[in-house]
Amino acid sequence: MPKKNFIDDLISRMTVEEKAAQMLQVPVSVVGMDEARKWARLGVGSFLNVLGEDMEELARICAEESRLKIPTIFGIDAVHGHCLNKDATIFPSQLAMACSWNKDLVRKIAKITATEVATEGIQWTFSPILCLARDPRWGRTNETFGEDKFLSGELGAAMIKGYQGEDLSDDTAVLACAKHFIAYGEATGGRDSYDTEITMRKVRDEFLPPFKKAVDAGVATFMTAYGSLDGVPLTANEKALRGLLREELGFDGFVVTDWDTVNALINRQKVCADHKEASRVAAKSGNDMIMATLEFYKAVIDQVKKGKLDESYLDEAVKHILTIKLRLNLWEKPLKKGIPGSIGCRSHLNAAVEAARESVVLLKNNGVLPVRKGKKIRRIAVIGPNADDIRAQYGDWTYFTHPVPGIEKEPQRPYVTILEGMRDIADHKGIEIRYSYGCSVNRREYYKGNFESIPAFMEQCYIDNSRKTDTYKEMPFINEAASLARECDLIVLAIGDNYNQAGEYNDRAELRPSGMQEALVRVLSTLHIPMITVVVASKPLVLTDIVEKSDAVICAFNGGMFGGQAVAEAIFGKINPQGRLPISFPVVTGQVPVYYNQLPGWHEGRYVDCTEEPLFAFGEGLSYTWYEYSDLKFNKRTKTVSVTVTNNGKRRGVETVQVYVNDVVSSVMTAVKNLAGFERVELDAGESKTVKIKLEDEAFSVVLPDETRVIEPGQFEIFAGHSSKDEDLLKVTVTL
Numbered sequence: 001m002p003k004k005n006f007i008d009d010l011i012s013r014m015t016v017e018e019k020a021a022q023m024l025q026v027p028v029s030v031v032g033m034d035e036a037r038k039w040a041r042l043g044v045g046s047f048l049n050v051l052g053e054d055m056e057e058l059a060r061i062c063a064e065e066s067r068l069k070i071p072t073i074f075g076i077d078a079v080h081g082h083c084l085n086k087d088a089t090i091f092p093s094q095l096a097m098a099c100s101w102n103k104d105l106v107r108k109i110a111k112i113t114a115t116e117v118a119t120e121g122i123q124w125t126f127s128p129i130l131c132l133a134r135d136p137r138w139g140r141t142n143e144t145f146g147e148d149k150f151l152s153g154e155l156g157a158a159m160i161k162g163y164q165g166e167d168l169s170d171d172t173a174v175l176a177c178a179k180h181f182i183a184y185g186e187a188t189g190g191r192d193s194y195d196t197e198i199t200m201r202k203v204r205d206e207f208l209p210p211f212k213k214a215v216d217a218g219v220a221t222f223m224t225a226y227g228s229l230d231g232v233p234l235t236a237n238e239k240a241l242r243g244l245l246r247e248e249l250g251f252d253g254f255v256v257t258d259w260d261t262v263n264a265l266i267n268r269q270k271v272c273a274d275h276k277e278a279s280r281v282a283a284k285s286g287n288d289m290i291m292a293t294l295e296f297y298k299a300v301i302d303q304v305k306k307g308k309l310d311e312s313y314l315d316e317a318v319k320h321i322l323t324i325k326l327r328l329n330l331w332e333k334p335l336k337k338g339i340p341g342s343i344g345c346r347s348h349l350n351a352a353v354e355a356a357r358e359s360v361v362l363l364k365n366n367g368v369l370p371v372r373k374g375k376k377i378r379r380i381a382v383i384g385p386n387a388d389d390i391r392a393q394y395g396d397w398t399y400f401t402h403p404v405p406g407i408e409k410e411p412q413r414p415y416v417t418i419l420e421g422m423r424d425i426a427d428h429k430g431i432e433i434r435y436s437y438g439c440s441v442n443r444r445e446y447y448k449g450n451f452e453s454i455p456a457f458m459e460q461c462y463i464d465n466s467r468k469t470d471t472y473k474e475m476p477f478i479n480e481a482a483s484l485a486r487e488c489d490l491i492v493l494a495i496g497d498n499y500n501q502a503g504e505y506n507d508r509a510e511l512r513p514s515g516m517q518e519a520l521v522r523v524l525s526t527l528h529i530p531m532i533t534v535v536v537a538s539k540p541l542v543l544t545d546i547v548e549k550s551d552a553v554i555c556a557f558n559g560g561m562f563g564g565q566a567v568a569e570a571i572f573g574k575i576n577p578q579g580r581l582p583i584s585f586p587v588v589t590g591q592v593p594v595y596y597n598q599l600p601g602w603h604e605g606r607y608v609d610c611t612e613e614p615l616f617a618f619g620e621g622l623s624y625t626w627y628e629y630s631d632l633k634f635n636k637r638t639k640t641v642s643v644t645v646t647n648n649g650k651r652r653g654v655e656t657v658q659v660y661v662n663d664v665v666s667s668v669m670t671a672v673k674n675l676a677g678f679e680r681v682e683l684d685a686g687e688s689k690t691v692k693i694k695l696e697d698e699a700f701s702v703v704l705p706d707e708t709r710v711i712e713p714g715q716f717e718i719f720a721g722h723s724s725k726d727e728d729l730l731k732v733t734v735t736l
């Protein structure tokens with residue numbers, strides 16, 4: 001039977017109960033298998049958080065025992081590898097992999113992840129996140145591709161193509177999910193799921209572009225955001241779901257809500273009085289599949305049977321869902337096959353090493369790096385809470401943070417921490433590695449009050465210790481680290497945060513490193529031993545004091561299985577760091593928002609007590625060579641930038657050429673510059689290449705108060721260079 005008739009015919013045979021079930025996604029981790037089986041017999045549309053034999057049983061029940069035998073689909077959060085499976089390949093987080101600015105790498109990571117997910121039989125991953133992290137207080141910063149709409153759109157589209165391949169029915173293709181629609185990370189105060197005070201003009205200008213690229217890349221599903229736009233929850237936001245997404249972007253897949261957001265309309269956002277109203281609103285607003293709000297089932301049936309909700313809303317939602325199920329060829333292949341034996345295989349692990357290497361960002365280096373023979377380095381002290389903590393290195397959305405029932409929470413090999421990576425290389429160089437924990441990440445409560453100096457602080461600790469009070473347990477660790485470092489020629493200090501300081505519900509009001517980490521750095525800096533600080537964190541932290549006391553700074557974010565290996569290889573110069581920041585680092589927390597593409601108009605452009613410049617800028621990153629730019633040209637007819645890049649150093653390296661555009665005068669305010677293109681180029685020492693980057697028309701457009709996007713004739717500044725900082729950029733001014 002032709003596909004279109006097949007679906008229409010099927011819908012015509014479905015009861016309202018079966019349509020309501022098809023719109024439901026049941027969390028097996030919550031209801032358990034007994035109840036899940038009942039839902040399967042009712043013909044439920046989807047399950048999440050179930051793997052292995054339980055998943056296979058539910059698939060069989062839906063496909064063989066439900067009345068119409070409509071196969072179900074299984075979703076999982078495989079967002080930087082199939083991380084909820086303890087044997088799977090765990091890549092750097094999205095924020096870390098974004099440091100590579102490498103679309104091919106991101107697509108490869110997604111393809112491998114899809115293969116491993118499909119090998120479990122699963123057909124759908126809730127990835128990529130296309131939210132922008134413009135306020136790093138937000139707990140979910142690590143899940144994004146950073147602060148910029150262009151970079152996020154480019155990497156997001158690459159990821160979607162990696163997941164979905166050319167044909168959704170392929171054995172290794174899985175549905176991607178563009179999430180969370182829309183402007184979720186822009187909530188006031190960086191507060192997860194809170195309201196985003198924003199106009200639809202701003203939504204179109206800043207937050208829609210990555211999602212448009214997702215639709216253009218053929219993404220099969222979208223997920224709505226927990227939050228609200230100017231007081232209207234996304235779950236109830238017809239203008240966003242039907243207007244922007246369906247009518248304007250032409251999205252033809254299906255929309256799933258985020259976790260239990262239909263209940264949130266009642267009990268958190270308080271825009272609906274009960275389940276009947278919430279279910280009616282959710283269906284009418286354009287949500288096709290309802291995640292985890294099981295009350296939706298009875299409520300929506302009740303509303304249709306009472307004539308309060310037209311059944312056509314259910315028909316439309318079910319049609320969106322069944323259309324994607326048909327593109328999966330689900331009736332022939334109720335579960336994905338993948339590639340048996342591929343989960344955690346050598347080639348996948350090698351890709352994780354490659355990704356970790358390209359994610360390392362060198363932010364400061366006074367010449368102490370790379371550690372070379374003959375620099376009289378005989379003993380290295382590796383210190384700090386994140387030097388040997390694989391949980392901190394993995395970050396969010398792994399089998400530690402989101403364990404699927406029955407899956408181990410203990411760390412599974414293979415992985416390489418910073419300490420292990422340092423030992424692996426140092427052993428071959430006859431360099432001794434010594435290790436000390438230094439302090440924990442969490443115990444801020446022991447650091448009571450503001451001591452004038454560390455000695456005063458330490459004095460107080462000894463007093464407290466002598467009284468055997470509980471005030472201060474960290475001091476011995478810090479002292480032990482200092483004693484050990486005193487006998488070494490170099491310190492590698494790994495600080496940052498850990499996964500209970502990141503993710504949903506874990507927003508932060510203070511971005512300075514927590515616990516005693518700053519005290520540890522101050523104590524170590526009094527030793528006057530060269531110190532390399534490595535940041536293993538889920539987000540930009542306020543490192544101002546630490547950077548000032550460090551001879552070199554490496555940002556590793558959450559580098560995945562082999563993050564420690566990549567950092568060690570960078571320290572010893574086995575790799576030449578090539579990462580560039582996808583997000584700005586603030587000088588102090590109060591400087592947020594500090595993203596690079598600010599609007600003009602700030603009186604004096606600075607605070608009285610802080611610079612307006614970030615500590616580290618979007619696009620910034622050093623290497624063991626340096627690059628010079630020359631001969632910037634812009635072809636108005638083809639809108640193509642060309643610029644020559646020369647490697648002026650002594651070793652081969654990869655430079656990420658960045659192109660920014662500023663609309664000099666526009667009828668609405670536009671950012672001082674916006675990223676409009678980038679290209680990675682590998683250059684031998686002394687080699688020059690001319691790079692050509694074609695710009696999209698959108699790079700020259702503005703969104704007017706009437707919400708239309710237009711290109712206004714006038715002058716445009718075109719920048720090309722090494723980072724978003726003016727001092728790193730060449731500029732030409734053109735009139736279009």
Ligand code: GLC
Binds near residue numbers: 048259
């Ligand atoms: C979570 C997250 C979303 C995830 C979903 C399923 O709460 O907000 O990103 O895909 O629920 O786990």
